[in-house]
Amino acid sequence: MWQMRKRRQRPKPVTLRDQFSVEVGDDVLVRNKESNKLWVAHILRMTKIKGRISVEVRWYYRMEEILSKAPSFIGDKEFIISDHYGFVDGETISEKCRVHTFSAYQGISSDKLEENDYYWRFEYSPVLHKFKEVSVPVYWECQLPENPDKMMVMCSNCDKWYHRECVNLQESDPDKLSEMDFCCPTCTSLLNI
Missing domain, CATH: 3.30.40.10 (Zinc/RING finger domain, C3HC4 (zinc finger))
Structure with missing residues (x-):
């Protein structure tokens, strides 16, 4: 006899500091508490623990964080997606942003791009100190x-x-x-x- 499976419900958006809401799948700017520097991350999961929001993220890197000098073909709005995962406190999320694939970014007309629109085309493993091989023209x-x-x-x-x-x-x-x-x-x- 077969049983019906429960349908997974999409997690609900979470409102942070009564300012804006984020949900699984969003890209966000995360503020480093010590340096006030902004990092970029992709939200994978959110959990409420003792009244605080814990957010599991996948980190994006800037090329300068990987190499001492970025090659000339790396754009100002370019990030490198990584296999670096971690958790952040929801209170450190500063605002939402959008990180597109390179081809999607190229397809957006310049009048539709906003300040917090970025793109990625390379993938990096900080543990292996290696870029994943990709084919780019x-x-x-x-x-x-x-x-x-x-x-x-x-x-x-x-x-x-x-x-x-x-x-x-x-x-x-x-x-x-x-x-x-x-x-x-x-x-x-x-x-x-």
Whole structure:
């Protein structure tokens, strides 16, 4: 004889300090009590223990927290997701934010992005001191990925994308760059331009 399973109910949102509510699946800014620095985390579970909210989180890192100097392709709004899990007091959650995948972030128009919108494309294990292998597109001779904070240009002949710096184009007038036909060095030499 079969039995009906109880349907799992989605945890209810929790209101913090009568200001805003958070729920499982939210990304949040967490304030470090000692340094007042903000960290970014993803909420996995919330439990009320002796009147206090304990929040289990998965941490995001900034590249500077992993390497002494961030590579040039790391954007200002970029975080690295980790396999570092922990618990924080609900009182240390400062506010909600949104951490998108890189491809989702690229699909959001700039007028829809808010101050607390971030993205991730790399995964890191602090215990192993290792990045998880991921495939990201790299461009031209520099062989570096895109930095969404920096403008790229597309060759009107071969339709390949290039970092502005790699083809010696200045950032001084982005409107002018978008209106002009750009021909990459490879196509220029092939077409004898």
